[in-house]
Amino acid sequence: MKNTIAERIQDFLKQFPPFDILKKEELLSISRQIRVLYVEKGDYIFEQDKPCHDEFYIVREGAVGLYRGFDREQTLVDICDTGDLFGLRIMIIKRNYRMSAIADEESIVYTIPAKVFEPYIEENKEVNKFLLSTFAAHARNYYTETATGNRIDNTISIEAAKDLSALRSISYRKKPITCSLEDALQEIAKKITKKNGSYAVVVDQNKSPVGIITDSDLRAKVATGLFPLTSLVTDIMTSPVVTYSKKLTVAEAQIALIKHNISHLCITKDGTPNSKLIGILSEHDLLVSFGNNPSVLIKEIRRIDKLEKLRYIRKQLEKLLATYLEQDIPTTHILHIISEINDALVARIIELSLEEMPSMPLVKFSFLVLGSQGRREQLLLTDQDNAIVFEDVPAEDYETTQHYFLELAGKITKGLHTIGFEYCPAEMMASNPRWCMSISKWESQFKDWMTVPTNESTLLSSIFFDFQHVYGNVTMADRLSEVVFDGVNKSNRFLSLLGVSALLKPSPLGFFKQFLVEQNGEHKDTFDIKTRAMMVLIDAARILTLYYNLKGVNNTLQRYEKLAELEPKNAALFDSCAKAFRVLIKFRTRQGLLHKDSGRFIKLNTLSKNDKLKLKRCFRPIRDIQEVLRVRFQLKSLM
Structure with a gap:
């Protein structure tokens, strides 16, 4: 049967x-x-x-x-x-x-x-x-990625699952800094400095490692005067070296470094000191190989002095993001890690851009990121949205000062473009004079948007009011935040117009519960997951955050968490909104990685029935949160 x-x-x-x-x-x-x-x-x-x-x-x-x-x-x-x-x-x-x-x-x-x-x-x-x-x-x-980006092909037993570190292969540096036995310390010090390294492996005529000199050796033995710069490397090198084969695992590397109280391992062709050197592994490399520690990756970013290397890290970050999604890491954890690393990349590009300027800035400034990056929700590489705020200067110096920061902004936005952040089609970037101003002019701009709201100012507010300080003087960002909340308290009409904007977002579903797709243009017949689903949840969270004067809470998920605390009677709804947003942002990110785009416009015929059901379940809270806005701000009379 x-x-x-x-x-x-x-x-x-x-x-x-x-x-x-x-x-x-x-x-x-x-x-x-x-x-x-x-x-x-x-x-x-x-x-x-x-x-x-x-x-x-x-x-x-x-x-x-x-x-x-x-x-x-x-x-x-x-x-x-x-x-x-x-x-x-x-x-x-x-x-x-x-x-x-x-x-x-x-x-x-x-x-x-x-x-x-x-x-x-x-x-x-x-x-x-x-x-x-x-x-x-x-x-x-x-x-769990190897140096070549392929997943480790290991198997585990029930017991082995308790100690997975033993299964991870290590990623080592394949072009180590080397020197010969006859080299002088002065030449080696120059070579290490030029290559921004921390060591040099001493090799014999067969390219086998016989010793190692680290930057700490140079400080302790040469800088203190114990050995002159004319000494040979053999005078201060540590010998013999500890060698391993390229099949070294994370666990073995950790044990070896601790056991021998050393900072570097030499990787040779057959794992013995008598074979050819093919790589080097340092304590720092070991930490970087873990890949999921933001502080480690951020330290690595700060050491990089070329945009090409930053671009490589950003591409590697996409692989890491794909791994996180595959492994179902919690959304908040993913957002935190990717945002921290994105901020570090932006900050490093600003530092490199400042080095290219003819002089350092004469006044303090703050570099702000806006929109999804400002909300710390940017997982995929999308358009740039940023701005510069600089200190007030005398009227006669304003043009010169702004010109300096526009030139700096041009270098920054070009650098961001180089590592993968596209230019904003609407030019909402710090390289646009409209978004590169003194603190007083920014304050006036924000006040104008709120006291005389228009369709354009409402749109701009939804982008600019989700700003995040990334580099420079944070007090100017704090001042702008105060202006926003002060203006909201004085203008109920402004919040009402923001609410109307959220209510007018196109619906995700039609009367018969079918997906509503784009009717024309290059994205015809696709579903706009950003405008029809995510933006309503984002807008509602922002409006209610402003309503409650919740300062310093930009992230949509954090906003709903705080709102649930403030309004227990609506806690279940806010919880549902947060849950839906988590699913939507992961769904969009997976689509973006799959199709190598922003993930915004989805071809419904590529989705399984189950995926469509998951999406529809996320739409349930949208109508309810819109109704909260409609009642709270009495929006029927404004529509």
């Missing part, structure tokens, strides 16, 4: 990894042993610090939140939607739950027993690789 329930479960599971890897008969066998769990909103599926179950879960319908903490101190870590797995990693390593899983709405969840799935972990290489990337997402250092 046919088991129709099992077949329905099979049809569902085969859409999602790792089940899509399995053979039809294997998947059907698993489906027969799955338990269907119905949970009401607020029900716990498992609780933090409690023993883990002998099963893991996949969401069939609804949404399950993963929370860290207890009772009112709980913090939302991530949302599991249709097709998302949870509880798998902890089931395998057999530890107490580190988070609680709570139904955010009525949900149907499939429970998959450990004894049913564990054989596939051990026997199926592709399932094994899926788990490697999934587990790495939760490890302290989970960067």
Whole structure:
């Protein structure tokens, strides 16, 4: 007799990894042993610090939140939607739950027993690789790319999953700085300085490493006068060196550096000191190889002195972003990391641009990023939106001062373009005199927008009021922020017009719940996920933040979090808005990476039925948040 329930479960599971890897008969066998769990909103599926179950879960319908903490101190870590797995990693390593899983709405969840799935972990290489990337997402250092950008082809057992660092290959420098046994210290010091390095490997006539000189050796032994610059490298080099083969793993590298109390490892052709040197690995390289630590990458960015290298890092960042999405890292974590690195890239370009200027600026200035980057929500490379604010100067000096900063801005925007940030078609960039002004002129501009609002000023406000200081004097950015909130307090009409703008955004769905697509132009028949979905949520969060005078909160997700605290009666709606925005921003980013564009315009015929359903679920809060704006600001009379 046919088991129709099992077949329905099979049809569902085969859409999602790792089940899509399995053979039809294997998947059907698993489906027969799955338990269907119905949970009401607020029900716990498992609780933090409690023993883990002998099963893991996949969401069939609804949404399950993963929370860290207890009772009112709980913090939302991530949302599991249709097709998302949870509880798998902890089931395998057999530890107490580190988070609680709570139904955010009525949900149907499939429970998959450990004894049913564990054989596939051990026997199926592709399932094994899926788990490697999934587990790495939760490890302290989970960067799983090799030097060539290919995913590590390793397998793991149940026990090995507890220590994934042993499986990661290391990325080393393939063109080490070298010198011969006959070289003088002065020449080596010049060579190290020229190449902005921190070492030189001493090699013999066969190119085998026999010693190493580091910048600390030069400071301790030469700069102190113990050895003259005319000395040979053999006088101060550390010898013998520690060597390894290129198959060195992260764990082995960490142990070797600690065990030998050294800062560099030499990579040779066969791993012995008697073979040819092919690379070098430093403590710094080891940290950079982890890739997911913003502070490490930022330090690396600050060392770079060429735009081409910054462009390379920005491209690598896209690979890292793709890995984060693949591994389902929480959205807030992704936004934080990418924003920090983007800010560091912008700051470094400003520093390099200042070095090209004939002189340093005579007055203080602040470089602001606007729009999505100002909200710290820019994951993909989109158009530049930025501005410069400089200190007030006497009227007779204003033109000269502005000219200086326009020249600087030209170099900055060109540099940003070089590393991948396109020029803004509307020229909302600091290189435009309109967006490069003194603090007093900026204050007047903001006040004009709010006291005599027009369609243009409303549009500009939605971009410029989401600004973020990136470089220079932060007090000027703070002053502008004060002007904005002071103006809002004095002009209810301004907030009302912003509200009208949010209500007039085109709807994502038609009367019969079909997607509304663009009717003409180059994007004809595509769905505009930015204008029809994301912007309403962004605009509403900004308007209500201004309404409540919430200073220093620019990010849309953070705004909804704060609003939920301020309005408990609307907390569920704000929560839904945040949840929808998380899904939309990830969806758009995946589309952008897939099609190598901004991800804004989506061809619906490329989406699966499940993807379309996920999108439609995100549209539910849009009408509700628009209704909040309509009532709060009495907008019917203005429309």
